[in-house]
Amino acid sequence: xxxxxxxxxxxxxxxxxxxxxxxxxxxxxxxxxxxxxxxxxxxxxxxxxxxxxxxxxxxxxxxxxxxxxxxxxxxxxxxxxxxxxxxxxxxxxxxxxxxxxxxxxxxxxxxxxxxxxxxxxxxxxxxxxxxxxxxxxxxxxxxxxxxxxxxxxxxxxxxxxxxxxxxxxxxxxxxxxxxxxxxxxxxxxxxxxxxxxxxxxxxxxxxxxxxxxxxxxxxxxxxxxxxxxxxxxxxxxxxxxxxxxxxxxxxxxxxxxxxxxxxxxxxxxxxxxxxxxxxxxxxxxxxxxxxxxxxxxxxxxxxxxxxxxxxxxxxxxxxxxxxxxxxxxxxxxxxxxxxxxxxxxxxxxxxxxxxxxxxxxxxxx
Numbered sequence: 001x002x003x004x005x006x007x008x009x010x011x012x013x014x015x016x017x018x019x020x021x022x023x024x025x026x027x028x029x030x031x032x033x034x035x036x037x038x039x040x041x042x043x044x045x046x047x048x049x050x051x052x053x054x055x056x057x058x059x060x061x062x063x064x065x066x067x068x069x070x071x072x073x074x075x076x077x078x079x080x081x082x083x084x085x086x087x088x089x090x091x092x093x094x095x096x097x098x099x100x101x102x103x104x105x106x107x108x109x110x111x112x113x114x115x116x117x118x119x120x121x122x123x124x125x126x127x128x129x130x131x132x133x134x135x136x137x138x139x140x141x142x143x144x145x146x147x148x149x150x151x152x153x154x155x156x157x158x159x160x161x162x163x164x165x166x167x168x169x170x171x172x173x174x175x176x177x178x179x180x181x182x183x184x185x186x187x188x189x190x191x192x193x194x195x196x197x198x199x200x201x202x203x204x205x206x207x208x209x210x211x212x213x214x215x216x217x218x219x220x221x222x223x224x225x226x227x228x229x230x231x232x233x234x235x236x237x238x239x240x241x242x243x244x245x246x247x248x249x250x251x252x253x254x255x256x257x258x259x260x261x262x263x264x265x266x267x268x269x270x271x272x273x274x275x276x277x278x279x280x281x282x283x284x285x286x287x288x289x290x291x292x293x294x295x296x297x298x299x300x301x302x303x304x305x306x307x308x309x310x311x312x313x314x315x316x317x318x319x320x321x322x323x324x325x326x327x328x329x330x331x332x333x334x335x336x337x338x339x340x341x342x343x344x345x346x347x348x349x350x351x352x353x354x355x356x357x358x359x360x361x362x363x364x365x
Contacts, residue, residue, distance in 0.1 A: 008176070009122050013130075015171035016122075017137045019078065019115040022164045023108060024141025026085075027319070028236060029157070031212040032149040032229075040154075041094040046212070047324035052098050053105035054320030058313060060109025065309035070114050070175040077110035078172060082165030089158035107165075113312050114175070120300045121179045127301060128254055131293035132247035139240030139289065142211065146233045150226075181305040188307045195356035196295045197314045199262065199349050203291045204315045205322030206269070206342045210235060212323040213335050214281050220332035221275040231278055238282045242289025250290045258294045261287045262350035269343035273336050 006014070030046055037044055064073055084103030091097050116131065123130035148157045214235065215228035223231070250257045265287045271280035299307040322342075329335050 011171055012118055012175055013122055013134070015074075015168060015175065016115040016119040017134050018164065018168040018171055019074075019111050020135055021137035021141040022078075022081065022161065022168055023112055023115075024138035024143075024236070025145050025161050025164065026081075026104060026108065026141075027138075027208070028142035028145035028211055029154075029161075030323075031215065031232065032146040033154040033157075034212070034216070036149065036154045037094055037097070044094045045327065047327045048098050049094075049101050050208075050320040050324045052101040053108070054316050056102040056105030057109040057316045057320075060106040061113060061309055061312050061316065062109075064110045064113055068178045068181050070118065070177055071173070073110060074114045074118075074175045075169045075172045077107040077114075078165050078169035079107075080104075081107035081111065082162040082169065085158050085162040085165060089155045089162070109312070109316070111168075112315070113308060116296055117178065117300065117305060117308055118175060120297060124301075126251065128290075128293050128297035129247045129251045131297050132243040132250070132290050135293055136240045136243045139236050139238075139243060143233050143236035143240060146215075146229050146236070150229060178305050188310055189303055193299060193303060193307055193310060195349075195353050196299060197310055199258070199291065199346075199353060200295050200311055201314045201318045202342060202346050202349055203288060203318075205318035206339075206346070207239075207288070208319045208323045209326050209338065209342065210281055210284075213326050213332075216332050217335045217339075218278045221278065221336070223275075223278060227278075231281055234279075234282045235285045238285030239289040242286040243293065245286075246290045247293070250294055254294045254298055258291065259350050259354050261291060262346050262353070266343045266347040266350070269339050269346070273340055 030049055034046060037046075060077065064077075067073065081104050084100045084107065087103070088097050088100035091100060116134070119134040120127045120131055145157065148160075211232070215225075215232045218228040218231060219225050246261075250261075265284045268280045268284035268287065271277040271283075296308070296311055299311065326335055326338055329338060
């Protein structure tokens with residue numbers, strides 16, 4: 001298999017970026033296409049989609065968590081995602097989409113861990129900065145899907161996503177093994193990691209809830225449907241802008257600046273309880289953008305590769321559980337109170353994180 005005249009570092013960095021672009025496209029799909037699915041299939045329970053994605057994603061993560069080799073596992077996972085997306089584009093029922101989510105989630109469990117860890121290892125000297133930049137394509141993907149949903153059918157978009165998966169698999173071929181990792185020796189120091197995993201659970205759960213339900217919530221508050229979709233796209237765009245703009249700033253003092261971002265984000269989410277302040281979702285996204293890379297980079301640097309699967313176990317649980325819980329709220333306008341609960345929890349997490357930082361004096365700042 002031949003490649004353009006790129007250095008391995010450039011090619012595998014591109015593989016991570018394209019893989020995370022694909023991850024963003026897929027994560028935003030249920031929220032972007034929910035109305036299309038309802039029109040095509042009648043009343044549906046999107047919670048089943050999230051459940052299938054979570055179970056298979058955790059399975060994929062388990063398969064790769066304690067392995068030091070990335071080849072051919074990463075490229076194979078991307079090919080599996082492409083197959084699942086192509087099959088989903090042809091399904092005649094929502095049940096078929098749920099079943100293909102098992103294939104897509106299985107590959108995504110491998111993709112998210114190995115793409116992020118690969119970029120972090122390739123650029124260890126500026127890990128948090130490069131992780132933010134590498135995760136910016138995730139926001140671009142998540143921003144693109146709602147925009148495509150305005151103009152294209154969900155079937156066509158799923159087929160296009162399958163082509164992106166093939167491109168990522170080509171770039172990831174012969175990816176290098178995990179650096180400085182011994183599956184038999186390395187273990188995660190749970191006490192040190194738990195405060196960060198708590199922040200990650202709330203962040204990813206909130207991201208999933210807003211990505212799925214904010215458009216419908218704003219429509220119930222009186223916003224025109226097109227404005228709800230626009231704000232949803234701006235939300236994902238805000239994540240990308242935050243990662244690009246704040247990457248260097250947070251890299252200098254990641255622990256302290258993480259706490260500030262959590263507090264500002266909590267206030268922005270609370271503001272969305274006022275119907276006229278729906279753009280608070282966008283402000284929240286901008287300050288939440290760097291959170292994933294901060295937590296990932298700190299744990300990769302301080303606890304090694306053994307800590308990283310815990311981030312994604314936490315992420316899969318939050319990504320699937322929190323949006324599903326929001327589906328149980330019968331009145332769309334009441335979901336604003338769900339966002340408020342998450343805002344309060346995030347504020348509490350920022351206070352506890354400050355306490356944990358003080359106790360872990362000297363832990364990577």
